[in-house]
Amino acid sequence: MGRGDLSNEEWDRLGPSLPRNVGRGGRWKNHRQVIDGILFRLRTGIPWRDLPTRFGKWKTVYDRHRRWSADGTWDRILRAVQADADAQGRIDWSVVSVDYTVCRAHKHAAGARKQVPQKAGNHSWPAQHRPDEALGRSRGGLTTKIHLASDGGCRPLVVLITPGQWGDAPQLIPVLDRVRVPRPDGGRPRTRPDYLCGDKAYSSRRNRQYLRRRQIRHTIPERRDQRAHRLRRGSAGGRPAGFKRDLYARRNEVERTVYALKRFRAIATRFDKRAYVFQGTVTIGAIRLWLR
Structure with missing residues (x-):
């Protein structure tokens, strides 16, 4: 086992939530070897073609990551890992906080085609294509924002990417709408924290009305101009x-x-050309934090 690879304990927690087979066309290659290769690239940010040979063919590793990013497999795995943690009482719902961070996009992330084929090889999936590819242009170049909600244990409950120039306040509702932790014993998923914290960038009448409607207690400081307008x-x-x-x-x-x-x-600097692939990369980072 190399540095950064999944330990036996982490693999035992991750294994049950992985897809069992590829369907028509053959069997999956070794899941553990491929996922270790994806995690190696996540940690180092190297080009896919430069993956060490101990992970097998680089194209197999890349195709698995791209396919699972497009069909929502990584999102389902994240929810399954969170559900297991919640069943063990390891999610701190007492205070959930929201924030964002800006990632610089490498020049390899630019220049995506405007049309995305709906098939790749013998397999098809609903390509999660967006015309902006979550790339925004600013003074420093191309950037992408990662919006997230975190539990009290410093682990992401949900991640969402947008172009770098998009505002923060309008993303509070989409982020909270994505919080959905299933309950293994049945019942409705957990979607509401006990308390929510955010900085003044999330202060808006629309957001406060949304939080009151969902009965989510919150602490978001009021901006100076909003306070003056209210007075x-x-x-x-x-x-x-x-x-x-x-x-x-x-x-x-x-x-x-x-x-x-x-x-x-691979998250600090965006190298992925497609938005759905980078969303999958960030989701894998979230899964890795939950497994630790």
């Missing part, structure tokens, strides 16, 4: 937003989660 309206402006400083201090947990994700070089 100018007098009694029609409503009451000030509640703020608990001791709970807001726990927002560092999501910042530590961002730091843990960006220790993977």
